[in-house]
Amino acid sequence: MRVLVVGAGIGGLSAAIALAQRGIEVELVEVKPVDTPLGIGLVLPANALRGLRELGVLDDCLAAGFPFDRNVFCDPDGRPLVEVPGLIGRDDGLPSLAVHRADLHQLLLAAVEKAGVTVRYGVSVSTVDSAPDAARVRLTNGRTGEYALVLGFDGVNSAMRRYVSDSPAARPRAAGYATWRVAAPRAPEIRCGTLWIPTACTRRYGSGWSGTVARSAPSSTRCPGRPASCTARSRRCCWTRGTGDGWWSPATRHTRRRRT
């Protein structure tokens, strides 16, 4: 049985590992020329870790990230308001994990290689013809192949989705939410999920919260070009777009607020 997985993000890599570990021949195509995970950090709750345990990469993930078992919600000045233990993993003793996306990708790629999956970068799918016996696929590199199954893991703007449904209801819609992330060294006093509830942002942006576990900006850090009241400790409106450069980027909420 041959399976084609389209997209080498977290989903595609995980599916490819799981299938190959069960003796299925898997090919994986990724449109980007090399592995370049977008974004900075991820918080993986215990149910995600259960999946990674199934794939045999849990210990490596735990070593690469920052495990924690509770979240503390703080007011804008960092005063703890409430502590909420994570209960998802209590039955099997699993924590939540904050991990860098690049580290997770490296682990999953190593497992993909170990499982014997063929990965082709810079390649996508041109056409899929579904026949009763197989899916006939033409790839953008000119190759053709027959597969028992084609799995679309090609992200929110999936090109494969149209083979399942082309209805407007199946297309992604902007919901008006935005997330800013920044990676920075974790302050030693941060030992668990630590979330600041920025009241000003909450009023304007709904249920906005900010926080980090794996990495946190030094408390004295001032957001460049922002009001003096805006420090990394206060976290008022200071989240930055996760550009991958690991530090503050120009497009902060202050910029956006002035425009709106």
Ligand SMILES: Cc1cc2nc3c(=O)[nH]c(=O)nc-3n(C[C@H](O)[C@H](O)[C@H](O)COP(=O)(O)OP(=O)(O)OC[C@H]3O[C@@H](n4cnc5c(N)ncnc54)[C@H](O)[C@@H]3O)c2cc1C
């Ligand atoms: C800002 C932000 C923060 C998030 N934080 C968290 C978090 O803390 N915890 C959590 O669990 N989740 C989080 N998520 C969600 C998580 O990132 C996604 O659920 C996850 O990345 C989905 O994985 P995926 O592999 O399905 O898709 P993607 O990660 O989008 O990967 C899709 C892959 O397919 C490739 N591709 C696209 N089109 C084609 C094509 N035509 N042919 C071949 N390849 C193609 C892309 O290049 C990409 O490599 C966050 C998402 C965002 C945006």
